Amino acid sequence: MxxxxxxxxxxxxFLWARREGAFHAxxxxxxxxxxxxxxxxxxxxxxxxxxxxxxxxxxxxxxxxxxxxxxxxxxxxxxxxxxxxxxxxxxxxxxxxxxxxxxxxxxxxxxxxxxxxxxxxxxxxxxxxxxxxxxxxxxxxxxxxxxxxxxxxxxxxxxxxxxxxGRRDVACIIYTSGTGGAPKGVMISHGAILANCAGGMDVLEEIGLAGHRFLSFLPLSHAYEHSAGQMLPVAIGAEIAYAEGIDKLAPNMREMRPTVMVVVPRLFEMLRARVLRQVEKDGGLRKKLFDRAVALGTRRALGGPRLSPRERLEDRLLDLLVRARVRKGFGGRVRAMVSGGAPLNPDVGAFFMALGLPLLQGYGQTEAAPIISVNRLTGAKVHTVGPPLKGVEVRIAEDGEILVRGELVMNGYWQDPQATARAIQDGWLHTGDIGHIDADGHLVITDRKKDIIVSDKGENVSPQRIEGMLALEPEIGQVMVYGDRKPHLVALVVPDADWLAGWARAAGKECDLGSLAGDPDLKAALDVAVARVNKRLAPVERVRRFAIAREPFSIENEQMTPTLKVRRHVITAAYRDVLEGLYGTRSGQAPAGETKP
The missing domain is CATH 3.40.50.980 (Rossmann fold)
Structure with missing residues (x-):
């Protein structure tokens, strides 16, 4: 290839990187x-x-x-x-x-x-x-x-x-990010990589395979960036520009003007929050134009009521006045941004699609080289992870688990035949994810099988859905919901960093999360945000109490994976007494909010 x-x-x-103050290839x-x-x-x-x-x-x-x-x-x-x-x-x-x-x-x-x-x-x-x-x-x-x-x-x-x-020969052994325990070495064959590339090329056919430039910033040691951000560009003869780091991503996008980006949801959750804060700060006509651009763009992108002739004209003007500025911030040439590595909140996907940025959610895991399905530009459905890639078989087991078959499936776990036998049965990879296939053939992910919370009354709850809704509130940056075999849900909350800085400034307090975690005023402010979300949730899904984390979840403290997924077992171990204390079963509990059912 x-x-x-x-x-x-x-x-x-082919390969662009900054040297001596400028990008050279x-x-x-x-x-x-x-x-x-x-x-x-x-x-x-x-x-x-x-x-x-x-x-x-x-x-x-x-x-x-x-x-x-x-x-x-x-x-x-x-x-x-x-x-x-x-x-x-x-x-x-x-x-x-x-x-x-x-x-x-x-x-x-x-x-x-x-x-x-x-x-x-x-x-x-x-x-x-x-x-x-x-x-x-x-x-x-x-x-x-x-x-x-x-x-x-x-x-x-x-x-x-x-x-x-040979196609079955092992090309690489990628160690899983360990969201649920010790990393295992996943043996990915040359054929699995080629199968993923063939599927990716089929998806990109819609926008053409020529003239692409990818911007690489997610860790290449992760299967997602390795396949989608490195191998796929090689397969289609695209250029790859290497970002200088996540802190330089914005200027690198403007300078290198990528056409395709491989992204993770957390990045766009933070970006959406910052955009909305800036719009709120601008106020006046700018805010009205922005809100209208999002409203009309959402209808157009998500197949809502058809725009009237007058609305179509208005939409074209807003494209020049509002959306063009947003696209320029991404370099002005983006034709596809594929989101993976973690679930993308549908509201986040709809927001960026409404602004003219094609943010397409996909799904995969390291054991599948890793991409299993992805939305296409035509017929994208933000609440799904799209149809399976070409050559990939997907079926749903009786218990709702997603099973996958095809050349993309790993050869097995390195030196772990027992784990391999559990993961691959009769040629089908058992993903550990729960979901269903809708009427259009799109795959819908509910949650990780092991992450599903079962209440003490036997009711199943998806923590990822609740966490996604809470994290979209301007006051909340990160959250982990807890409550397996418990009478109700509780949560560990990390305030949004920008919001917290503004709140602390207005309250005349030092902006230090470690010392503010016990502040009753901060607890009350966050309680309002949690209560807003609770109103939109079923009784069994509502977060009744929460604690404020001592520090943000991060890669450095091992509470997030390199692709910014929450490592539940690590966070639970670090805060077990705090979380159990929210049920009144441990002494010395951390400050917590109490929300009404």
């Missing part, structure tokens, strides 16, 4: 030369077909180069998150039995090299930037540039190894 693109348009720009041929040299270097270091090579790097051109070089050497890429601790790295090294590793920066080396020192199998490390070692380690360290310079850029090795690979 990669070599075909190199031969077809070798001199076209490597061509397809330049990239292939580096891939070949690194593949030769790995082979010279003793890496053999089937060996595992750990890759620890932020998103940058070298990530793709390393990934394809590892595969070109016949080995298996084992991506690791840049947020991993030494303990996390050691688990992956020991579980995978990796023989070699590639690491980017000295900062990342500080967490990785202590684990490398303890690993029995790891013998070789290639460092893109020179690490600052305080002591020697039990592995040889080689620098990236000299390693590449010492090797040939001949593509013959790549062609020979590519020809020897």
């Amino acid at each position: 990669f070599l075909e693109r190199v031969e077809r348009h070798p001199e076209r720009p 490597l061509s397809w041929q330049e990239t292939a030369d580096r891939v070949a040299r690194l593949a030769h270097a790995l082979t010279a270091l003793g890496v053999e077909p089937g060996d595992r090579v750990v890759l620890v790097s932020e998103n940058r051109p070298e990530w793709l180069i390393a990934d394809f070089a590892i595969m070109a050497a016949g080995a298996i890429t084992v991506p690791a998150y840049v947020t991993n601790t030494s303990r996390d790295h050691l688990h992956i090294l020991e579980n995978s039995g990796a023989r070699a590793a590639i690491i980017s920066t000295a900062r990342l080396a500080r967490a990785f090299l202590p684990a490398a020192h303890q690993s029995d199998a790891l013998g070789q490390v290639i460092a893109i930037e020179e690490p600052r070692l305080r002591q020697s380690i039990n592995a040889e360290i080689h620098l990236w540039e000299p390693s590449l310079a010492a090797q040939s850029g001949s593509l013959d090795l790549l062609r020979d190894r590519a020809a020897a690979l």
